Amino acid sequence: MKTVEPASEFPVPRDERRQHTQERILCAARELFSRSGYDRTTIRAVAAAAKVDPALVMHYFGSKEELFGEAIRVDMEDVVVGPEEELADRLLSKLGDKLEAEPDAQLALLRSMLTHPQAAEGVRRALARECGQVVGSAIGGAEGALRAGLVSATTIGVIVGRYLLQLDGLKDADPKEITEILRPCFRALVDHGVEPKKTRAPRSKRRRAG
Template sequence: MNGTGARRRGRPPRTESSDTRDRILTAAREEFSERGYEKTSVRGIAKAAGVDPALVHHYFGTKEQVFAAAIEVAFAPALDAPEALADGPPAEVGERFTRFILGIWENPATRAPVLAIVRSAVTNETAAAVFRRLVASQLLRRVAAQLDLPDAELRAELAAAQLVGMAMLRYVIKVEPLASADVEQIVARVAPVVQGHLTGP
């Protein structure tokens, strides 16, 4: 009488919680990547994860909150950027930042989830707002904190704009010859510009 069917009505056991959350987040990233923000639904995420929609709401809340959680996990590798910038001489910070961002995009394991975020963010304002909040609070402000300059936040944003624009053309739109250019050639051309944004006059 106290089988699993009866137990499912309540909260899942703690041993199942982490696995269920991970399954939902993986399904959410895939759904957002394939369908975009607008066409993705909590019901669709639940179906892909093999859970009841109520569990998605239980762990994450609304679709916007699911998206926020999914992109935070997917964007996690980029959040190490401030540490990468701090690890070396100031004169090479532009190159370190450029290599760091390129490294995320060049690695298929990290590129796919970031690509899903970008595609959703450029097609839906709600998704874009969630992405902006994450980038501003978790990345750009922390990068700016590494710069001992009065306009540090603007500098960090300009450097990020340079790198995001490059990434969009190379990995999303795939404009040639940039899409096929050697990574070292890109670093050689882009890093000095990023350095200028971060530390120039």
């Protein structure tokens, strides 16, 4: 099979074509990986979806693992810092973004996170980066880490529940409404030792530090 080309009208730069082809393969790979997970996605299927030869996929990416590695690479360089008492809202806002966007790139990662070690590691890293700020706001380090873990767990649970498990009340819900309902939860998880401002004190009894 040959890549569709307009016979030979005028010379398209090879590098451009090549890059375009690679991108199409990657796009197809993301699509299939995100839909079926790593194991059930075959090189052949990716090649077919990208309208190229299977061997070409191997030629470009070397192996299925490397293709997967490229497909799940998602640049996450947008950790916004800010006042501590707004941390919960910042995290919620980021969750809201993901709920609006249907993050196709991230779904490939999430779909395989339970069965593919590399994907699991990627998720752990992404979560640690995003929710890591929660740790610092703790009184004792251990509880801070736990709270960060719970924020991570909630975030993952919502995205997985919506896009992957497609839970009934969640899959068609309005992202705005989701984040609004979750706001008290995030605040309760994040704002513990922090002085309450417009939010009421989340807990009645204090916990000992350490």
